[in-house]
Amino acid sequence: MKQRNFHKLFGLLGLMVTLAASHAGFAQENAMQAMGKANAKVAKAASRKNRWDGPLDGPKLLTKKRVVFIAGDMASGVTGNVYKGAREAATLGGWELLTIDCRGACYKGEPVINQALGMKADGIILAGVDASTQAKGLAKAQEAKIPVVGWHSITKPGPVDGLFTNVGSNPREVAQLAALYGVTEANSKMGLVIFTDSSTPYLAAKSAAMIEIIKQCETCRLLSVEELPIAEASLKMQQSVDDIVKRQGSKWTHVLAVNDVYFDLLDKPAVAALIAANKLKGISAGEGSVTAYQRVHSNGVQIGTVPEPGNMHGWQVIDELNRAFAGVAPSGYTPAVHLATDQNIAFDGGSKNTFDPDNDYRNQYKRYWTP
Structure with missing residues (x-):
């Protein structure tokens, strides 16, 4: 990003953070402090994503699980990337990864999760499907003790009733x-x-x-x-x-x-x-x-x-499911948002026209998955 644009953005962000702080009851924070926070936020968003900031430990990868990947629409490029990443990661444990492609029609008829349960799934990935439309199916999965991990299934990352956790950026x-x-x-x-x-x-x-x-x-x-x-x-x-x-x-x-x-x-x-x-x-x-x-x-x-690291998210959903299978808490990991412009687009997968962070995420997960 051009340096002059950073200065403009810093000034604007300082204004936004100051306003937000005031509304949130933090009026005592002065403009200089707010500006510092804003500068750090913008620099991080536009910087190279070549350092791992995700989980450093977790359970060993369990083996021979059957997982159903429910896609809101596999025609979506980023949903396809999440699937590819999940398939890559699942192979390491000898997991069977089955797919259901709703093609944009997950909300019609009975909850699509019921179909996944009928496929004898050990776990379910709900990718790009609004969890609120699947309430009855999620209740059945919970009753059957089948964990469900979402990807952009609710409006924020983290666990919620019916989902072990939801992976993705904060919209x-x-x-x-x-x-x-x-x-x-x-x-x-x-x-x-x-x-x-x-x-x-x-x-x-x-x-x-x-x-x-x-x-x-x-x-x-x-x-x-x-x-x-x-x-x-x-x-x-x-x-x-x-x-x-x-x-x-x-x-x-x-x-x-x-x-x-x-x-x-x-x-x-x-x-x-x-x-x-x-x-x-x-x-x-x-x-x-x-x-x-x-x-x-x-x-x-x-x-x-502002791209999604789809392939990396695919690895994360497998890690979260493995945590559910092992009976431990979700990782709590939410990757920082990234801004791709003509100034930084050559990095972090940009040469291949995708956002794939250069943070060695595959080996980071393998490090604690494998004995």
């Missing part, structure tokens, strides 16, 4: 970082449109966090929040963009989105032609898809993304 932190980076690149002057999908609490939390940040920027104008469900976005994006351009014209300068898929659609020739004159800049609050990385590399409309 509010991800969205706040995306919004702050957008404000910085705009030099605090922007006409912003947010593309969101409120069909899941996870995505809704992202857009809410973005709006909070933008409202605290006096020179930023939030033009509109476009409710465009991902499942319908390919059919509605062109009309939505056409309407925005007609209403806002050159006032529209920036885009924030809760997922990279919206930028895939903005790249479509018919849509790109509508916004060519606006010279938009955009940032996504996840997930760090291959196409998102390609756009950031090429300095296109998308100038940044």
Whole structure:
């Protein structure tokens, strides 16, 4: 990230942290202290992720377990990466990893967890599926003493009723970082449109966090929040963009989105032609898809993304399940959020158009898994 942008971002983050501290009842903390915390947060988000900050010990990897991986939609690149990582890790214990791909329809009919229980699972991974829609299935799994580990199944990492734990980034932190980076690149002057999908609490939390940040920027104008469900976005994006351009014209300068898929659609020739004159800049609050990385590399409309370390998360969900099998507590590990821009995208898997931290996570898990 350019040094001048860091200075702008530090100033803005200092303002945000000061405001947050005041609202939280910590008014005694002065602006200098708040600025120091903000500087540390931003430096960590943009820095290389080449140091392991995860668990250092845990139970040995048990053997011969049958695990069912329930995917909200395997067409999602990051969900696919979580599966690949889980498969890599599970092989070390001779685990059988079976899959159920809901293709976006996990919420229809009876809880999909019931199907996994019918497959005689020892454990279940709920990947990209809203846990609240699976309450009855989770209750049955709990009654049968079958542990369920989520990946982005609730709006925050950690354990919750029905889930041994939930793996993933905090959506509010991800969205706040995306919004702050957008404000910085705009030099605090922007006409912003947010593309969101409120069909899941996870995505809704992202857009809410973005709006909070933008409202605290006096020179930023939030033009509109476009409710465009991902499942319908390919059919509605062109009309939505056409309407925005007609209403806002050159006032529209920036885009924030809760997922990279919206930028895939903005790249479509018919849509790109509508916004060519606006010279938009955009940032996504996840997930760090291959196409998102390609756009950031090429300095296109998308100038940044806050990606998920999907493959590493796959290793973590296996570690968490193994802890459940062994009767110990979850690891409590939540990787720090990462900001990928044209300044740092060559590192941590970026050369392969993915976020795969250079922190040796595979060997770190193997170190205490194997006798």
